[in-house]
Amino acid sequence: MTTSSSTQHTALNDAASATDSPNAADADFRASARRTFAIEGAAIIALEHHLDADFDRACQLMLATQGRVIVTGMGKSGHVASKIAATLASTGTPAFFVHPGEASHGDLGMITSADVVLALSNSGETAEVTALLPLLKRMGTPLVSMTGKPGSTLARDADAHLDTSVAQEACPLNLAPTASTTAALVMGDALAVALLEARGFTAEEFALSHPGGTLGRRLLLRVQDVMHKGNxxxxxxxxxxxxxxxxxxxxxxxxxxxxxxxxxHLVGVYTDGDLRRTLDQHGDLRALKVDDVMTRGGKTIRSSMLAAEAVRIMEENRISVLVVCDEDEHPIGAIHMHGLLASGVI
Structure with a gap:
């Protein structure tokens, strides 16, 4: 019993030592990662050669739609489709994901003739996706397909086809969707960015769809929302x-x-820092007036400016507070670094 426990303890120590020190296996892991980067990087670069008039047609259909872009796909393509839908929606193109299997069992009611469908399938022959084709044709819903097989059913029946074919998968068996899903994801990003630029989509509009995040707060929150005012x-x-x-x-x-x-009118400010300088320079504070020791002018900001701009001014001038003035230089508020921290702007 004791010998067995000792043997197990030794084996555990050996395993820990092997894990703690670099060896050939670690180098193999990194070599595998580098091969994956190289293969998927090449797949992305190759996409440029796949761009043609169909990409323009796809963008035109999505820009012209009076409805939404319905993105669909099965399996790994479905996961990519869901992300593409989210990216489109957050960049000014209303979109959502519909599972193709569920679409055949009632969710097709989510799709109308005013929409555009973006369907993903690497083979272009995924049964759950191709089953939707007759129904989409009957409704007259425009179809954009994204496949790795330009001669496939889904590619042939689409109003615009986006070619995301790859030379090889990063998987050494050439089976697991790896480079192909990366290519599809990047093509989706290309669509979203092209549409974003065509719409003239602004940072403020982006923030409206991200109000709960730090980015939304930085782009939406204004000085007037966080300043101290009145009494x-x-x-x-x-x-x-x-x-x-x-x-x-x-x-x-x-x-x-x-x-x-x-x-x-604001003529100056007096701060804790000014007090320290006053103590250094004056022996008796009782006879001093604030005019004698204040900082004249001081940094100010308008209430309509973004709170993020207040952060920039404070950081550049190494100060922690700004006076908020109106157009006539009347102080109407003050904004403090602590308030900006509390509001999540920083």
């Missing part, structure tokens, strides 16, 4: 004792106060 805006009048400015900074907790003139 939360620290301010003192020009000519106020420095003591009043310090009390205002403490009361609002933003590390600064605006200094305004009789017409409520």
């Amino acid at each position: 939360d805006l620290p301010r003192v009048n020009l000519g106020s004792p420095l003591r009043d400015a310090l009390l205002e900074i403490t009361r609002q907790g933003m590390g600064f106060t605006c200094v305004i003139d009789a017409d409520e």
Whole structure:
């Protein structure tokens, strides 16, 4: 019993040592990865030679549709089709994925004559996909196909065919869909980008379909959405004792106060950093007025500007707060780096 346990312990130690140290097997793993990169990279480069008038026709059909682009595919092609549909939808081309098997059992009702169908099948003969052809023809729904076989049923019956054929799969058995699915995915991206550019799709429009993410917040959130305003805006009048400015900074907790003139124009700011410099340069603070030690002017921003722009200004000037002014240079708010962090802009 003891001998058996000892043998097992030794075997485990040997296995751990083999894993911890580089050997020939590790080099083989990397060589395999490099072959995969080379094969799939070549497949992508070859796509350029497959582009023809059918790609233009496919884009024209999708741009002209009054409905949506319905993307379909089975198996691995289905997974790629689902991603293509998501990319189209997020870049200005309304689209969704329909499973071809489910389409034959009721989901075909999701497709109308106003739509365009984009069907993926590497062989071009996938039964679940080709079964939809007579029904699509009867409805008069335009069909764009994406296959690796230009002479296939799906390619022949389509209004536009996108050739995604590859010389070989990355799989050494030339069986598992690898290079072919990569080629289909890249062709889908090419469609999405071509349509995006043709529509003049903007970053703001992109953000509207991504409101929950960091990108959406950076592109949609404006200074007015996160600024402190009203009674939360620290301010003192020009000519106020420095003591009043310090009390205002403490009361609002933003590390600064605006200094305004009789017409409520911004004339300067006084910050925690200014206080440190004041202590270095002046022995007695009691006789000082805020005018004597404030920073004149100060960096400002408009309330309609993007919060991301406020981040840029702060980072470039190494400051943590900006005064928000209207067109007449009246301070109407303040935006702090902490608020930008809390809102997810940073």
